[in-house]
Amino acid sequence: MKIKITVIGALLLLASPSQHTFADWQLNMPRGVTDISRSVFDLHMIIFWICVAIGVLVFGVMFWSIFHHRKSRGAKAKHFHENTFVEVIWTLIPFAILIAMAVPATATLIKMYDTSDADVDIQITGYQWKWRYQYLGENIDFFSNLSTPREQIDNSEAKGENYLLEVDNPLVIPAGKKVRFLITSADVIHSWWVPAFAVKKDAIPGFINESWTRVDEPGIYRGQCTELCGKDHGFMPVVVDVRSAEDYNTWLAQVRAEQAAEAAAAQQELGMEALMQRGEVVYNQACAACHQANGEGLPNVFPGLKNSPIVMGDIAAHIDIVLNGKPGTAMQAFGDQLSAVDLAAVITYERNAWSNNRGDKVEPTEIEKLKAANGQ
Amino acid sequence: MATLSSTDSIAPHHGPARGLSRWLFTTNHKDIGTLYLWFSFLMLLTGGCMALMIRAELFQPGLQLIEPNFFNQMTTMHGLIMVFGAVMPAFVGLANWMLPIMIGAPDMALPRMNNWSFWILPFAFSMLLSTLFMEGGGPNFGWTFYAPLSTTYAPPSVTFFIFAIHMMGISSIMGAINIIATILNLRAPGMTMMKLPLFVWTWLITAFLLIAVMPVLAGVVTMMLMDIHFGTSFFNAAGGGDPVLFQHIFWFFGHPEVYIMILPAFGIISEILPTFARKPLFGYASMVYATASIALLSFIVWVHHMFTVGLPLAGELFFMYATMLIAVPTGVKVFNWVATMFHGSMTFETPMLFAIAFVVLFTIGGFSGLMLAIAPADFQYHDTYFVVAHFHYVLVPGAVFAIIAGVYYWLPKWTGHYYDEKLGKLHFWCSFIGVNLTFFPMHFIGLAGMPRRIPDYALQFADFNMIASIGAFIFGFSQLIFLTVVIKTIRGGLQAPPAVWDEPKGLEWTIPSPAPYHTFSTPPEIK
Numbered sequence: 001m002k003i004k005i006t007v008i009g010a011l012l013l014l015a016s017p018s019q020h021t022f023a024d025w026q027l028n029m030p031r032g033v034t035d036i037s038r039s040v041f042d043l044h045m046i047i048f049w050i051c052v053a054i055g056v057l058v059f060g061v062m063f064w065s066i067f068h069h070r071k072s073r074g075a076k077a078k079h080f081h082e083n084t085f086v087e088v089i090w091t092l093i094p095f096a097i098l099i100a101m102a103v104p105a106t107a108t109l110i111k112m113y114d115t116s117d118a119d120v121d122i123q124i125t126g127y128q129w130k131w132r133y134q135y136l137g138e139n140i141d142f143f144s145n146l147s148t149p150r151e152q153i154d155n156s157e158a159k160g161e162n163y164l165l166e167v168d169n170p171l172v173i174p175a176g177k178k179v180r181f182l183i184t185s186a187d188v189i190h191s192w193w194v195p196a197f198a199v200k201k202d203a204i205p206g207f208i209n210e211s212w213t214r215v216d217e218p219g220i221y222r223g224q225c226t227e228l229c230g231k232d233h234g235f236m237p238v239v240v241d242v243r244s245a246e247d248y249n250t251w252l253a254q255v256r257a258e259q260a261a262e263a264a265a266a267q268q269e270l271g272m273e274a275l276m277q278r279g280e281v282v283y284n285q286a287c288a289a290c291h292q293a294n295g296e297g298l299p300n301v302f303p304g305l306k307n308s309p310i311v312m313g314d315i316a317a318h319i320d321i322v323l324n325g326k327p328g329t330a331m332q333a334f335g336d337q338l339s340a341v342d343l344a345a346v347i348t349y350e351r352n353a354w355s356n357n358r359g360d361k362v363e364p365t366e367i368e369k370l371k372a373a374n375g376q
Numbered sequence: 377m378a379t380l381s382s383t384d385s386i387a388p389h390h391g392p393a394r395g396l397s398r399w400l401f402t403t404n405h406k407d408i409g410t411l412y413l414w415f416s417f418l419m420l421l422t423g424g425c426m427a428l429m430i431r432a433e434l435f436q437p438g439l440q441l442i443e444p445n446f447f448n449q450m451t452t453m454h455g456l457i458m459v460f461g462a463v464m465p466a467f468v469g470l471a472n473w474m475l476p477i478m479i480g481a482p483d484m485a486l487p488r489m490n491n492w493s494f495w496i497l498p499f500a501f502s503m504l505l506s507t508l509f510m511e512g513g514g515p516n517f518g519w520t521f522y523a524p525l526s527t528t529y530a531p532p533s534v535t536f537f538i539f540a541i542h543m544m545g546i547s548s549i550m551g552a553i554n555i556i557a558t559i560l561n562l563r564a565p566g567m568t569m570m571k572l573p574l575f576v577w578t579w580l581i582t583a584f585l586l587i588a589v590m591p592v593l594a595g596v597v598t599m600m601l602m603d604i605h606f607g608t609s610f611f612n613a614a615g616g617g618d619p620v621l622f623q624h625i626f627w628f629f630g631h632p633e634v635y636i637m638i639l640p641a642f643g644i645i646s647e648i649l650p651t652f653a654r655k656p657l658f659g660y661a662s663m664v665y666a667t668a669s670i671a672l673l674s675f676i677v678w679v680h681h682m683f684t685v686g687l688p689l690a691g692e693l694f695f696m697y698a699t700m701l702i703a704v705p706t707g708v709k710v711f712n713w714v715a716t717m718f719h720g721s722m723t724f725e726t727p728m729l730f731a732i733a734f735v736v737l738f739t740i741g742g743f744s745g746l747m748l749a750i751a752p753a754d755f756q757y758h759d760t761y762f763v764v765a766h767f768h769y770v771l772v773p774g775a776v777f778a779i780i781a782g783v784y785y786w787l788p789k790w791t792g793h794y795y796d797e798k799l800g801k802l803h804f805w806c807s808f809i810g811v812n813l814t815f816f817p818m819h820f821i822g823l824a825g826m827p828r829r830i831p832d833y834a835l836q837f838a839d840f841n842m843i844a845s846i847g848a849f850i851f852g853f854s855q856l857i858f859l860t861v862v863i864k865t866i867r868g869g870l871q872a873p874p875a876v877w878d879e880p881k882g883l884e885w886t887i888p889s890p891a892p893y894h895t896f897s898t899p900p901e902i903k
């Protein structure tokens with residue numbers, strides 16, 4: 001009875017118009033937007049149809065026998081139990097099909113492995129739980145974080161169109177150019193995947209993996225981290241913004257201008273209020289995943305910062321752990337991840353938020369000095 | 377002859393001891409088989425509850441019921457418990473019950489070790505489950521526990537996880553030694569190797585696989601232990617170690633492990649289909665050779681789990697070809713089963729229904745496996761729900777259905793009663809619908825791009841996830857029907873004759889039902 005009710009409930013649910021406006025019933029792999037992704041799609045479809053054909057044949061014979069050779073229809077069992085000829089045939093035919101399949105698969109794989117002659121080189125580093133993109137030779141280096149608001153994840157706000165597949169700073173690449181990715185990790189293993197490019201490569205600490213793509217259509221392409229990498233593995237999307245050569249150059253110029261502005265800001269005194277304001281933003285983006293927005297952490301996994309000995313203690317030790325991290329733990333070295341302004345802001349914020357009220361602050365200039373001394 | 381009669385009266389071998397000590401100290405293969413089977417069912421329910429928690433959280437997008445860190449503990453524990461606690465012990469239980477009877481032996485070759493193999497398990501799994509209540513929570517790094525997530529970044533309870541794995545490994549290795557010793561030494565006169573029932577053959581080959589790879593698993597967890605506590609850097613890149621090495625070792629164990637979970641299932645199906653088709657198994661010899669080739673190939677395909685780690689092209693190609701090759705012997709098996717049914721005189725009792733469902737659904741899992749073997753396409757499938765769909769198809773309607781089929785098939789022999797056929801069929805249809813509703817949509821969401829092991833997902837995956845969750849609850853709760861059937865059968869039912877089915881072949885059908893506590897104290901004669 002219970003089961004019946006569940007089944008009816010399920011059918012009703014299926015019949016009712018879907019409550020998620022953006023949900024769809026995509027059944028198949030996307031064809032993608034690169035030569036490689038189209039070759040992969042073709043391979044996928046060939047092997048799929050081979051399986052369907054074999055399935056129809058085998059299950060056809062089976063269901064035919066089930067229907068005709070049943071005792072209730074008076075079928076008498078025959079007693080044959082081997083036949084060398086058919087046994088050899090049904091060993092050899094699959095073998096031949098497999099060889100036929102291996103040829104195009106090998107050709108595609110060889111193409112995928114050819115990372116030579118790239119126009120743009122980008123190093124991709126996985127961190128718990130964000131991606132870092134460094135444009136080699138361009139002096140561009142930034143992090144890409146999930147930008148879906150916490151409220152949407154907690155169901156207190158309606159979910160947006162690109163729920164969990166949106167970031168603050170997407171990777172920007174030029175259309176029509178061969179882009180080579182050098183993929184590695186700073187902590188655990190991640191995996192960088194963009195389905196539309198058919199690029200999936202593990203990001204492994206201590207290794208640099210290579211992969212490449214050439215996208216002709218400008219557009220926004222979305223993917224995710226696909227290797228379990230800890231608590232927020234489901235919350236580190238990949239977004240690639242492919243732009244025309246012209247737009248790409250404009251973007252480069254814009255990023256450079258922002259970098260200059262940032263450097264200038266690091267030379268100024270900001271004062272408590274400005275630091276606290278910015279600090280809250282930085283904290284929620286870079287630290288809250290582990291230490292939680294309320295500063296209480298996750299017991300025995302990530303320490304709380306509210307009333308914590310380091311935050312309540314000497315500021316030098318506090319700055320040190322944020323800049324240099326703690327090797328062998330999930331606490332990363334933020335010295336080369338955040339700008340001096342952001343570092344000063346977040347440290348000041350931690351010292352004064354959540355009734356910590358230490359009342360002291362650190363200015364970007366001091367951080368700059370420390371960073372210079374560290375060689376960061 | 378006074379001495380003789382007095383030894384006779386105290387001789388312990390006439391029946392089981394009473395009370396708890398019967399089960400604690402038993403060296404009887406039937407008792408130990410029963411213990412294994414009940415233990416496995418308990419673990420199936422435990423791991424099943426975890427799966428339901430996962431499916432409940434994934435019913436809708438957003439975080440509703442559990443935190444991501446706990447979600448990861450659930451996926452990890454679900455996998456470990458189902459693999460090591462439910463599927464493997466169930467096959468060992470069936471082996472304990474049936475192997476000695478099928479080969480005409482009085483018991484297993486090493487009965488005391490047999491007792492120990494079983495009794496390690498409750499301790500191992502209590503320890504594993506207790507980690508959920510420890511500071512920092514239980515293992516949260518997936519059942520594949522890739523380093524460094526499972527070493528440098530693991531919760532402190534990982535040490536207990538490592539010891540639990542060690543204990544399970546010892547249990548499996550002892551069980552495997554016992555099975556090999558039994559099959560090679562205790563066959564009744566005239567029971568030559570090529571007369572062995574296929575369930576015996578597949579288990580013999582499985583046991584060799586176990587002995588080959590369980591020590592590798594023990595090795596890899598020991599290396600983790602060293603990294604965590606003794607300052608070595610096997611898997612720590614910062615210390616000159618190699619995280620990819622972990623995956624090579626793990627999958628060198630892990631790939632044969634998946635065949636450990638399916639070869640005995642092949643054996644069971646090869647027993648059941650001939651009985652209900654009333655026709656001998658087609659291609660007995662080729663079945664044996666196919667099983668052996670699958671076992672050998674299983675040692676040279678492990679890298680197909682690691683196509684995206686960035687191996688050299690030549691390695692990638694080698695492992696792609698080797699993996700594709702496995703389709704050949706596996707295909708032979710499926711063709712043989714179909715040929716066995718062809719021109720039979722079939723009836724469709726519950727074991728037969730589960731066996732036929734096995735052939736169809738396992739083959740679907742085999743097809744997706746063949747697709748996954750194509751390395752360039754695997755870059756798209758890898759670590760998505762497509763893989764989740766694939767391995768659940770081969771493990772749930774594959775291994776688990778075979779186990780259930782075997783239980784229905786031999787239950788009248790064990791208890792002396794026929795089970796309730798109506799309830800059995802109800803159980804079958806609920807399971808069949810539930811399992812497909814759960815796992816078929818996962819192919820679609822995987823191809824559409826949903827990664828595995830995530831507690832929340834983008835909106836385009838919502839509909840199929842909802843269907844999968846509904847299916848999971850149907851499948852989960854239908855196992856209570858199974859429990860009901862088994863308990864009812866133990867307590868009573870239509871009396872079963874020695875040959876429970878319509879002229880089944882095999883020694884187990886020559887002894888009374890229920891099977892007496894001791895069988896074949898004098899070996900039977902095999903013609």
Ligand SMILES: [Cu+2]
Nearest residue numbers: 190225229236
């Ligand atoms: Cu990741």
